[in-house]
Amino acid sequence: MGVTIKDVARAAGVSVATVSRVLNGSANVSASAAELVNNAIEELHYSPNFLGRNLRKCETNVILVIQPTSVHSLYAEIISGMQEAASKHGYDIIATTSYGMGEHETRQMKMLFNRTVDGAVLLGTQYDAQTINKLAENYDIALCCEGIEGANVLTVTVNDEQAAYDAASALIRKGHKKIGIISTNSDAMSSIYREKGYLRALEEHNIPICQDYIYRDSYDYENGKKAVQKFMALKEPPTAVFAVSDILAAAAIKTTIEMGLTVGKDLAILGFDNIALSEMFIPTISTVSQPCREMGMFTIEKLISNITSNEKDNKYYKMPHEIILRQSTGDQ
Numbered sequence: 205m206g207v208t209i210k211d212v213a214r215a216a217g218v219s220v221a222t223v224s225r226v227l228n229g230s231a232n233v234s235a236s237a238a239e240l241v242n243n244a245i246e247e248l249h250y251s252p253n254f255l256g257r258n259l260r261k262c263e264t265n266v267i268l269v270i271q272p273t274s275v276h277s278l279y280a281e282i283i284s285g286m287q288e289a290a291s292k293h294g295y296d297i298i299a300t301t302s303y304g305m306g307e308h309e310t311r312q313m314k315m316l317f318n319r320t321v322d323g324a325v326l327l328g329t330q331y332d333a334q335t336i337n338k339l340a341e342n343y344d345i346a347l348c349c350e351g352i353e354g355a356n357v358l359t360v361t362v363n364d365e366q367a368a369y370d371a372a373s374a375l376i377r378k379g380h381k382k383i384g385i386i387s388t389n390s391d392a393m394s395s396i397y398r399e400k401g402y403l404r405a406l407e408e409h410n411i412p413i414c415q416d417y418i419y420r421d422s423y424d425y426e427n428g429k430k431a432v433q434k435f436m437a438l439k440e441p442p443t444a445v446f447a448v449s450d451i452l453a454a455a456a457i458k459t460t461i462e463m464g465l466t467v468g469k470d471l472a473i474l475g476f477d478n479i480a481l482s483e484m485f486i487p488t489i490s491t492v493s494q495p496c497r498e499m500g501m502f503t504i505e506k507l508i509s510n511i512t513s514n515e516k517d518n519k520y521y522k523m524p525h526e527i528i529l530r531q532s533t534g535d536q
Contacts, residue, residue, distance in 0.1 A: 207250045216244035265295045267507065268321040270312055272328040274301045277479040278496060279327055282349060285500025286325065293508050295322075306330035316343050322511050325503055326350075328392065340518075344511045348503040349494075351393050351520060358510060359520045360503045364394045367492045367525040368401025368446070371474050374490075374527050375444040376409050378534070380472060384417035384442035386431040386452045395423075398448045398476060417442050428455025432471070436463060443471065444533070450475035450482045453489050457532055468534035478528060487531030495523050 209227075213220045218237055225233045226241040233241075244250070267290060271279040287297045298321060302309040309330050316324045323344035329336070333354035339345055346358040375383050385402045388395045399418075406413055416438055419431035428447060432455075435441050447453035453475025460471050467473060467487050475482060478493035502521065510516050529535040 207248045209250075211248060212241065212244045212250050215248060216240040264320060264322050266321045267295055267297055267504065268312065268315050268324040269297055269299045270302050270309055270324065270326050270329070271299060272302055272304045277481065278349070278477050278494070281480075281496035282327065282500040285497035286504045287500075288497075289501040289504035290508070293504075295504075295508060297504075302330070304328070304330070313339075316345075323507050325507060344507060344516075346503050346507045346510075348499060349394075353393060356518050358503070358506050358516075358518055360499050360506070361394070361520075361522060362492075362494050362499075362525045363522040364397035365401040365404070367476070367494075368398040368448070369405045370401075370525070370527050371446050371476065371492050372402045372405035373409070374529065375446065375472060375474060375533070376405065376411070378444070378472065380442075380444035381411050382414075382417065382440065382442040382444070383411070384419065384431070384435050384445045386428055386445060386447040386456060387418065387420045388423055388427075388448060389420045390422070395448055402446055423449055423451065425451050425455045428452035429459040432456045432459040432463070436460075436465070436471075441471075445471060445473050447473065447475045450477045450479045450489055450491055453491065453532070454481060454485055457485065457487065457489065467532050472533040474529075474533055478526075482528075482530070490530045490533040490535065491528055493526040493528050495525075499523050 209220055209223050213223045216223065218240060222233060222237055223241050226238050269283055269286060283297065283299050290297050300312045302312060313324060315321045325346045325348050327348055328350040329352070333352050336345065336352060336355045336357055340357045347355060348360045351359045351361050372383060383406065385399060387399045403413060417435065419434055421427040421430065428451065435445065445456055447456055453473050456473050457467050460467050460473065465471055475489050475491040478491045482489035482491050506517055
């Protein structure tokens with residue numbers, strides 16, 4: 205068996221409590237006692253079980269982050285910001301992937317339930333508001349990037365409806381009146397509100413809403429391709445398309461080119477997220493930029509404050525967005 209704290213106390217000729225105070229950096233230990241303890245630790249090659257000690261105090265200085273997929277650079281940038289903020293406070297981040305499956309998420313959340321981590325951030329979740337609120341009674345939880353209607357927990361997103369409204373309005377200002385949308389049939393708030401923003405922009409600019417210009421499926425790349433094929437087969441195809449993600453926009457651009465059309469001229473395309481791909485793609489992708497790194501940092505700062513304080517901040521924060529016009533809408 206390994207060396208225990210009792211062995212250290214016996215070798216130093218002090219109590220276990222004194223050894224514990226030395227390990228915890230307590231000032232309530234005499235210099236002579238601290239020297240005896242440190243000498244015994246060195247001689248016995250004692251290695252404290254910090255995880256076990258922290259668990260007994262219900263503190264691990266670790267935060268769990270669950271992302272729905274690991275192939276989206278949007279989440280990578282958010283998590284990078286989280287790691288930066290956590291490090292400043294002496295915390296670490298454990299990032300896992302649920303693949304959008306409830307059983308995976310529940311299994312991963314056991315790290316929070318058994319106090320292996322101090323808190324959890326969900327970048328999209330299968331839990332409903334009632335479940336989230338129940339969990340929040342006993343655990344520190346935050347939602348980032350994707351909110352949940354009715355969830356009374358710390359939430360950090362962009363204003364998806366206003367961002368989509370601004371995106372569609374940017375296309376309208378460029379002279380487009382036949383504007384399609386590549387949306388999803390997801391019940392995620394971000395998808396729902398991005399479609400609402402698109403519809404509001406058309407209504408406020410007195411542009412008739414054409415159901416043939418609305419395509420809904422999943423966020424999968426393939427559906428951006430299917431949407432453009434459907435749109436361009438119409439008797440009067442749209443001259444511009446707003447896609448609710450950059451992945452869908454990239455697929456739409458590639459398909460438009462394969463059809464022998466010029467992106468930005470024959471069909472303007474604008475995405476959402478400003479992932480790294482949007483600047484590297486040819487042509488570059490016009491998009492709605494989310495402040496991903498800042499969102500991650502802000503979420504962790506607020507969550508750590510919740511973890512270390514009796515005052516809980518359960519506000520819904522909306523971070524600023526920006527419309528970036530590039531080659532896919534005929535800009536440079």
